[in-house]
Amino acid sequence: MGEHARSYEGSLRDPDSFWLRAAELIDWDARPAQALDDAEAPFYKWFPDGRLNICANALDRHVDQGFGDRTALIWDSAMVPAKRSFTYRELRDEVARVAGALRGLGVGKGDRVVVYMPMIPEALTTMLACARIGAVHSVVFGGFAPKELAARIEDARPKVVVAASCGIEPARVVAYQPILDEALGMSGHRPDHTLMLQRDTLRAELGPGYLDWSEVVPTAVPAEPVPVSATDPLYILYTSGTTGKPKGVLRDTGGYAVALAWSMDAIYDVHAGDVFWTVSDVGWVVGHSYIVYAPLLVGATTVMYEGKPVGTPDAGAFWRIVQEYGVKTIFTAPTAIRAIKKVDPDATELAAYDTTSLVSLFLAGERLDPETLQWASEALGVPVTDHWWQTETGWPIAANPRGLEPMPVKPGSATVPVPGWDVRVVDGGGRPLPAGQEGEIVIRLPLPPGALKTLWGDDKRFVESYLTRYPGYYHTGDSGFIDDDGYLFVMGRTDDVINVAGHRLSTGAIEAALATHPAVAECAVIGVPDALKGHVPYGLVVLKAGATPDHDDLRAELVAAVRRDVGPVAAFRDVAIVPALPKTRSGKILRRTMRGIAEGRDEAVPATIEDASVLDSLTVVLKDRP
Known part of the structure; x- marks a missing residue:
């Protein structure tokens, strides 16, 4: 023991x-x-x-x-x-x-x-x-x-x-x-x-x-x-x-x-x-x-x-703090690391700073996707803890x-x-x-x-x-769920569970599949109404800086990734490429607000929203989706 x-x-x-x-x-x-x-x-x-x-x-x-x-x-x-x-x-x-x-x-x-x-x-x-x-x-x-x-x-x-x-x-x-x-x-x-x-x-x-x-x-x-x-x-x-x-x-x-x-x-x-x-x-x-x-x-x-220690194009502002003050431990949100990864996917800015004082990185606030975990672990060379x-x-x-x-x-x-x-x-x-x-x-x-x-x-x-x-x-x-080793996997809020033709699916599992694609910087999945299945998952992805894939090919690859990792039961077939996701000022993605818009409700916009214009542009996408 x-x-x-x-x-x-x-x-x-x-x-x-x-x-x-x-x-x-x-x-x-x-x-x-x-x-x-x-x-x-x-x-x-x-x-x-x-x-x-x-x-x-x-x-x-x-x-x-x-x-x-x-x-x-x-x-x-x-x-x-x-x-x-x-x-x-x-x-x-x-x-x-x-x-x-x-x-x-x-x-x-x-x-x-x-x-x-x-x-x-x-x-x-x-x-x-x-x-x-x-x-x-x-x-x-x-x-x-x-x-x-x-x-x-x-x-x-x-x-x-x-x-x-x-x-x-x-x-x-x-x-x-x-x-x-x-x-x-x-x-x-x-x-x-x-x-x-x-x-x-x-x-x-x-x-x-x-x-x-x-x-x-x-x-x-x-x-x-x-x-x-x-x-x-x-x-x-x-x-x-x-x-x-x-x-x-x-x-x-x-x-x-x-x-x-x-x-x-x-x-x-x-x-x-x-x-x-x-x-x-x-x-x-x-x-x-x-x-x-x-x-x-x-x-x-x-x-x-x-x-904001993460900006465009200055991805190094974050690491400047570590170097200047000898930071041992950072506690931040996955959003911050995804933002750095988006503008500096090869970690070239990171390499310009001495971050040897850093011993560990702790992340919390929303689910940490495996791809971001891997990027941070390899780039920093320290334990990354969700x-x-x-x-x-x-x-x-x-x-x-x-x-x-x-x-x-x-x-x-x-x-x-x-x-x-x-x-x-x-x-x-x-x-x-x-x-x-x-x-x-x-x-x-x-x-x-x-x-x-x-x-x-x-x-x-x-x-x-x-x-x-x-x-x-x-x-x-x-x-x-808790696995056989006693590890806890938090998949998302219970209101982020989608009931697809009687099958309960976590948006977190689908997001994890989308995040495996090398062109995806961050993503969100919400449930949207479907006449046949009740609800189906709808994906929104933000691409990494410099990524210019053919959108039709990318959509097909993302659908295939979800089918591979989650299975056909997810009924995942719709995804939109967007410039940004609406978030609170603490970095949480406004899934509930987007879901309300997709369902045709007059959803109140939280006072904590970071940039209302991002939500405005997403509203058009959600209302005009296929």
């Missing part, structure tokens, strides 16, 4: 002992004697008798232990452009001043603060400042439309909103104040204050109710950390949907701190002094967990990048645990369930399925530390959304 198997079985057999050992990674004001409290199941509590401050764990303790001069944060902006770095001492002092400013504005333990900022250091310092004084932060992705921002303000009811005057994107500058003004006008809740950070690129005209960051923060009396219960809320993070009230995932403090600290060692093999670059945004869960909290909890250096988790879970459910026990890579697999996550695959009736058979992925309760406690202000919706369909289990909404 390997180390992973021992840890995994131990975590499920005796979670109290397992997680109390993991809790030793954290400094406690009151050390917990109990790990799991299930008295109010399914509202489980972790470390109910523990008290701590997560900001003190992320900053102060490293300074107190003599590591104040170690680099904590590197900020690199391709948009300004500018670069800044902070030692642990400098970051602690800055966070303490921001915390003091918030306290001076009346923010205290349990109060909410909405953070509406781009990828700048002040976003990170504000989040940690809230944690320092026991306040609850709710970060809203910078540039969200007024309606979405208003819904989050209305639900969280913040005492203070902290914003920046603008966000800077490769092709435009987004003024935040008009968006915020409109959102506040739409919301029934009015915060006591709005603290505005002025950026030189575009300064805002501050009216009534606004305070200037530069006048409030520098003169604030620094605040000391406030110990809170491990079960007290740390943040609310709203899941992005196209319709209805957003779901505010509520995260606790102690369980989250323990899980993240444990994951940095066991999964990512990242420790004090290592440089960790998560290519995401603080507005997403990946940014919360692995830009802000996890790297700092273990004393590592976190890289915060403003801009791993899987969700906003609700806060940290990985399945991964290749590089620090615990590195395991062989299987293309298409997120490797194995991580200790703490009792992953099962069931049919529609909740019955367990044998190895190799695809079904719905569920997780037996209780969820481990770090997972959502509930939904903010809506326990009923929490139970109905996640715990009702399969009693005793958390319903992930993803489909997949």
Whole structure:
């Protein structure tokens, strides 16, 4: 039995002992004697008798232990452009001043603060400042439309909103104040204050109710950390949907701190002094967990990048960061690697940089196709790990645990369930399925530390959304299977399963077949209505730079690839070559939106869309398909 198997079985057999050992990674004001409290199941509590401050764990303790001069944060902006770095001492002092400013504005333990900022250091310092004084932060992705921002303000009811005057994107500058003004006008809740950070690129005209960051923060009396219960809320993070009230995932403090600290060692093999670059945004869960909290909890250096490290024709921007800062581990989305592969298929840009510091590449966010996995593995010469988790879970459910026990890579697999996550695959009736058979992925309760406690202000919706369909289990909404070796294959969302003449087929399996073609950079498959079979798969492919195949020949080769790898049952015969796929700003392809268009529905366009013009052009393709 390997180390992973021992840890995994131990975590499920005796979670109290397992997680109390993991809790030793954290400094406690009151050390917990109990790990799991299930008295109010399914509202489980972790470390109910523990008290701590997560900001003190992320900053102060490293300074107190003599590591104040170690680099904590590197900020690199391709948009300004500018670069800044902070030692642990400098970051602690800055966070303490921001915390003091918030306290001076009346923010205290349990109060909410909405953070509406781009990828700048002040976003990170504000989040940690809230944690320092026991306040609850709710970060809203910078540039969200007024309606979405208003819904989050209305639900969280913040005492203070902290914003920046603008966000800077490769092709435009987004003024935040008009968006915020409109959102506040739409919301029934009015915060006591709005603290505005002025950026030189575009300064805002501050009216009534606004305070200037530069006048409030520098003169604030620094605040000391406030110990809170491990079960007290740390943040609310709203899941992005196209319709209805957003779901505010509520995260606790102690369980989250323990899980993240444990994951940095066991999964990512990242420790004090290592440089960790998560290519995401603080507005997403990946940014919360692995830009802000996890790297700092273990004393590592976190890289915060403003801009798009993958551009055309500059595919080398990504590798410049690795070389310049000595990055050990990258965590990004498959989309980023596919974009690099598209413009630099022979990895010539990569060869121009020294990336010998890089030890591993972790990918998550959507399914990693085998062809991209192979390209990245060969180009970089380091292990490439696909791993899987969700906003609700806060940290990985399945991964290749590089620090615990590195395991062989299987293309298409997120490797194995991580200790703490009792992953099962069931049919529609909740019955367990044998190895190799695809079904719905569920997780037996209780969820481990770090997972959502509930939904903010809506326990009923929490139970109905996640715990009702399969009693005793958390319903992930993803489909997949576990093979004979215990590897988990996540094939896609359950609403991405196509029912073709009674046969259930994953879009992920068909996409994997399309991605094997040497001319394909990326692809998406959706189900479209068919008079005979109910639904049939329809493919959309983006070609690599320089690929100029005959389109009729290419379509025939792609159809043949699906027939070869999936079988005739897929009934795959239609594919379109398109210049780009519509995505969210975090890189997820908008399959559901495209499927709605193909079915003739008036599908709402998510506020998180990267480029609406791409979806406009795809709409024509989908409506005019054969």
